[in-house]
Amino acid sequence: MADSIIKRDFSKTISNTNKVFLKDNDDQQKLVKVGFVLLENFSMVAFTGAVDVLVTANLVLPGKAFDYMTLGINSRMVTSDLGIDIATGGTVETLPIQHRNELDILIICGGFRCSLEPNAKLTTCLKAADKLGITLGGLWNGAVALAHAGLLDNMECAAHPDNHAYMRERFPNLKVSGNTLVVGNKRASCAGPVSALEMMLKLIGQLQGDAVVRAVREILSCDQVAENQDSVPLQVGDNPTFPEPLRNIIELMRNNIEEPLNLEELSECMTISRRQMERLFQTHLDTSPSRYYLELRITHARRLLLQSNESITNVSLACGFVSTSHFSNCFKDYFGLSPSAARQKINT
Structure with a gap:
C-alpha cells in the first residue's frame, strides 16, 4: 500500500530547497x-x-x-x-x-x-x-x-x-x-x-x-553577497524582485511557524485585503498563501526532523500542528514517507 503513495508537489520556490530529499534513488542516468x-x-x-x-x-x-x-x-x-x-x-x-x-x-x-x-x-x-x-x-x-x-x-x-x-x-x-x-x-x-x-x-x-x-x-550560494550589499537574507523566498508586501507576508509567515496565523490575521497585520494577498502569491509564486504557509512549515519540520533528536510529537508542535497524525499525513503527502521513516532513511 505504501508503494502506491503519490507525493504532492511542492510549489516551485520551496521545491528547490527540498529537492535533495525528494529524489528517487531508483532512477538511473548517464x-x-x-x-x-x-x-x-x-x-x-x-x-x-x-x-x-x-x-x-x-x-x-x-x-x-x-x-x-x-x-x-x-x-x-x-x-x-x-x-x-x-x-x-x-x-x-x-x-x-x-x-x-x-x-x-x-x-x-x-x-x-x-x-x-x-x-x-x-x-x-x-x-x-x-x-x-x-x-x-x-x-x-x-x-x-x-x-x-x-x-x-x-x-x-x-x-x-x-x-x-x-x-x-x-x-x-x-x-x-x-x-x-x-x-x-x-x-x-x-x-x-x-x-x-x-x-x-x-x-x-x-x-x-x-x-x-x-x-x-x-x-x-545561500550567503552570496551582492555587489554593494553588506549582507543578504538566507531564507527561501527572499527574492528582491518580489514586491515588498509579498516579502513582508513571507517574513511574517516565517516568524510564526509554531503558532501559524490564519489568512485573516495575515491580512490584518499587513493591512492588505485577502484577495490582494492571494493575487500576490498566485502571480509571483504560482500558489496560494495557505499552501505556501503549509509548505514552509513542512520544510521547517523536515529540517528539525533530520537535524535534531526531538521527538516527532515535539517537531509537530514546533511547526504548528496540533495533531501528530495530521502532521504525519501532511509530511507523507509531500515527501512520500512518514516522518519516522524519513528520519530512519537519512540515518542509514
Missing part, C-alpha cells in the same frame, strides 16, 4: 565524468568550488550523475597555491591511454602563480581530448593552456584580469572577454573562484536543466 588537470600552484578555492558543484548536484539528482578525477602534469603530487600537496589520480601522459574514453569534460585548474608558458605534455593531452569531442575548460588562467594548444582560435574566453594583456599579446586569434566567465559549445572558462562555481553551474545546467541548477545554487 554518468558524466569530469577530469581536473591541476597546474602547479593551482587555486585551491577555485578547484574545490568547481568540485563542490558536482558533488552537490549528485545530492539533488537521482542516483550519481557526476564523477571526477584529478591529474597532474609531471607528477601525481601537485602543490596548490596554499602550499597544500594534492595527490592526483594520474598524470596527463596516462590520460590519452587509460582514461580518455571515460571523460566527458576536462578542465585545467590555474591560479595566480601558475606558469603561463606552454607545456608539451599538456598540449598533447588537450589536442587528443579535443579530437574525442571532450568539453574543455579553464579555471582562473587555465584557458592559457587551451590557447597554447590552439584550441581557442577565433573563440572568446575568460581569464583572470592579470592575464589579459599576456593573452591579447600572445594569442591574437582569440578574444579575451571582459566577463568573468564564458561557456559555449565544448568550451568553458572563468576568471576566478566565484566564477568557477558559476561556470560549473552553467555546465551542469546544459546537461541537467535549470531546476537542478537552482537547487544546487540554493545550497551553495
